[in-house]
Amino acid sequence: MTISPADLQIRTIESLEERRQAFALFRQAMLGIGDIGRTDPDAEARYLGDGQLFGAFDGTVLLGTVNGFDSGIAVPGGKRLRHLGVTHVGVAPQATRRGVARQLLVTQLRHARAAGYAVAGLRASDARIYERYGYGVASWSVRHELDLTRTELAVGTPREELRPVDATESFPLFRRIVDSEPSPRAATVTRWDGWWTIQAFRTRHGALPHHAVVYGAEGSERGYLRFHTEASDNWFTSQSRTIIVDDLVAHDGEAWRALIGHLFAQDILHRAIFPSRPVDDPLPLLLKDPRALTVSGLRDESWVRPLDLETLLAARPLAHGRPVVIEVQDPILPENSGRWLLGDGHPARSNRPADARLAIGDLGALIFGAYTPAALDAAGRLQGASAETIAALEDLLHVDRKPHSGITF
Ligand SMILES: CC(C)(COP(=O)(O)OP(=O)(O)OC[C@H]1O[C@@H](n2cnc3c(N)ncnc32)[C@H](O)[C@@H]1OP(=O)(O)O)[C@@H](O)C(=O)NCCC(=O)NCCS
Numbered sequence: 001m002t003i004s005p006a007d008l009q010i011r012t013i014e015s016l017e018e019r020r021q022a023f024a025l026f027r028q029a030m031l032g033i034g035d036i037g038r039t040d041p042d043a044e045a046r047y048l049g050d051g052q053l054f055g056a057f058d059g060t061v062l063l064g065t066v067n068g069f070d071s072g073i074a075v076p077g078g079k080r081l082r083h084l085g086v087t088h089v090g091v092a093p094q095a096t097r098r099g100v101a102r103q104l105l106v107t108q109l110r111h112a113r114a115a116g117y118a119v120a121g122l123r124a125s126d127a128r129i130y131e132r133y134g135y136g137v138a139s140w141s142v143r144h145e146l147d148l149t150r151t152e153l154a155v156g157t158p159r160e161e162l163r164p165v166d167a168t169e170s171f172p173l174f175r176r177i178v179d180s181e182p183s184p185r186a187a188t189v190t191r192w193d194g195w196w197t198i199q200a201f202r203t204r205h206g207a208l209p210h211h212a213v214v215y216g217a218e219g220s221e222r223g224y225l226r227f228h229t230e231a232s233d234n235w236f237t238s239q240s241r242t243i244i245v246d247d248l249v250a251h252d253g254e255a256w257r258a259l260i261g262h263l264f265a266q267d268i269l270h271r272a273i274f275p276s277r278p279v280d281d282p283l284p285l286l287l288k289d290p291r292a293l294t295v296s297g298l299r300d301e302s303w304v305r306p307l308d309l310e311t312l313l314a315a316r317p318l319a320h321g322r323p324v325v326i327e328v329q330d331p332i333l334p335e336n337s338g339r340w341l342l343g344d345g346h347p348a349r350s351n352r353p354a355d356a357r358l359a360i361g362d363l364g365a366l367i368f369g370a371y372t373p374a375a376l377d378a379a380g381r382l383q384g385a386s387a388e389t390i391a392a393l394e395d396l397l398h399v400d401r402k403p404h405s406g407i408t409f
Helices: 018-032 041-049 098-112 171-179 193-205 255-264 309-315 360-368 373-378 388-398
Strands: 011-012 053-058 062-075 082-090 119-122 138-148 164-166 210-215 222-228 241-251 272-278 293-300 303-308 324-329 337-340 356-359
Touching: 011 098, 011 337, 018 041, 018 053, 018 062, 018 082, 053 098, 062 098, 062 119, 062 193, 062 309, 082 098, 082 309, 098 119, 164 193, 164 255, 171 210, 171 222, 171 241, 193 241, 210 241, 210 255, 222 255, 241 255, 272 356, 303 360, 309 337, 309 360, 324 360, 324 388, 356 360, 356 388, 373 388
Parallel strands: 082 119, 241 272, 324 356
Antiparallel strands: 011 053, 053 062, 062 082, 119 303, 138 272, 138 293, 164 210, 210 222, 222 241, 324 337
16 A cells, blocks of 8 residues: 555655664665675765765654765766766665655655756666656666687787776776766766765775776876676686776777786786676777677666756757657656757757657667667657658767766665
8 A cells, every 4th residue: 555645754864873774774675785884884974975865754764765976977979967876765675565665766856856957867676666757778788708818809909008006095096087088978977975985995895805907197097997806715726717897997999908908918817707898898809709708698777867858958969860859748857748859959849749759768768879769669669750750860869889887876
């Protein structure tokens, strides 16, 4: 039975004590999330201090929570928009399926729009939860497993400007590098203080050795690779010494080739695992034997929710193409509903008949370039579109690189 809004109080959570309580509720709901506060209460306080938390209370009892972190997100073309990084969605096991999450998530979306965020984004524990709130999949990712013993690089990679750095102490440098990326892929998320706090915590307190290397002249570095070793009973005699990449940032092809080359330069290694890479990652092209690379684990990565559609559309450059009018219905944020003209200067509201209709979540996915209009049409998600409309949308919304963020939160 749904709990009526009158019985449930949704309010912001400000005090550190209540923040810790809400985080504990989230961990209780998720089961697989470690308690950083037990190891490092100060790191937990710094992490939680950044959040825009809501709680759902029945009297004084906390039944559910949702958090949001102030950040940015890149759209195709590289422009960054204000983005609320939504996380810590959790409802007490005894209170699920009574509408608690719905009330929290809807309240959060309305507040975020009113506060000037253009987009909300999250990573989903279950792909069936968020579409109903207007989220859509804005990027996909794959897992790469590279057998370093089976192949050589197809080209020489630059080594002169590679520099190993302390993986635990160099976070200010990593942050400077990632924040100065000149042309980020669409869906790249600007990482906030609390996100870095968690990375530093894991690196400092993880049981396995962490390593890092940067590329570029000192003071103007253009990339870095952070990784840790996989657990091994006997690293000395192991035939499958493996590293797991935690973060790979490269501003350009040269930096990327140099960082991959660094893995090949270490004779001790047999295998490298990249848990999250873009679906169009060029790594096979860098290998003499592309079959040394196993690509697997295709999964949804970024879920985005347009909050201010006008701002989002205006930030995303459109290529040349016949103008198209799309119609969208947004029951949660009706300000976004209506007909929008794309491809004739600044995207604007239109009174012309719609050429195609689609859900707000699918429109978000389309704007980020996760799907082509033809794919959405084939799946029955682009309604009423003629072949000419689909062709025009393909022209307008073309992307040269698939969206990808590479981080979880
Ligand atoms: C996911 C979770 C937050 C949903 O909370 P809830 O209060 O039960 O959700 P609601 O009652 O508001 O249900 C919202 C809707 O989503 C559906 N739904 C919720 N969780 C779902 C799931 N895991 N799979 C499929 N459908 C789900 C419900 O059936 C409901 O549908 P309806 O609106 O058509 O009736 C809760 O189950 C939970 O805490 N799960 C464990 C932690 C977790 O996975 N958090 C998400 C992290 S990204």
